Amino acid sequence: MVTGRVARITDFGAFIQFENGEVGLVHISQIAHSYVRNVSDYLQEGQTIEVKVLGRDEKGRLDLSIKELQDAPEEMPRPRMIGRQSPEFENKLRSFLRDAKERGPGEKGGKKRKK
Structure with a gap:
């Protein structure tokens, strides 16, 4: 764990x-366990924070x-289920x-053609 100061905020x-x-980068995906839409909702320039160094990229x-x-949340939020479509839609x-x-493949039109 290392302490640093937020020098600049970007979209990523x-x-x-x-x-x-x-200087190092905290990617938007490494800010919180939940979805982060806007970095500035979590961090402000000049703020002192603690970070973990994951490593160095190929450019150092x-x-x-x-x-x-x-700590990771005990249960990750589940995606919302899409309700069943109406029976009329299912039949169509x-x-x-x-x-x-x-x-069959390659045939066009709504009805099967007779030869």
Whole structure:
């Protein structure tokens, strides 16, 4: 764990400057366990924060994380389920798929053609 100051906020994360002058990036995906839409909802320039150093990228830049220092939520939020479609829609869809299967590949039109 290292303490640094938020030097700059961007759409994709925040640059953190350390006392020795070195700067690293906390990517937006490493700010919180929940979805982060706007970095400035979580961090402000000049703020002092604690980060974990994940490593260095191929160019020698520091990769940092805030969420790695936090306990993960016990249960991750589940995606909302999409309700069932109306029976009328389901029937139309089944009918469409059945007709498409009867037509076969490459045939066009709503009805099967007779030769």
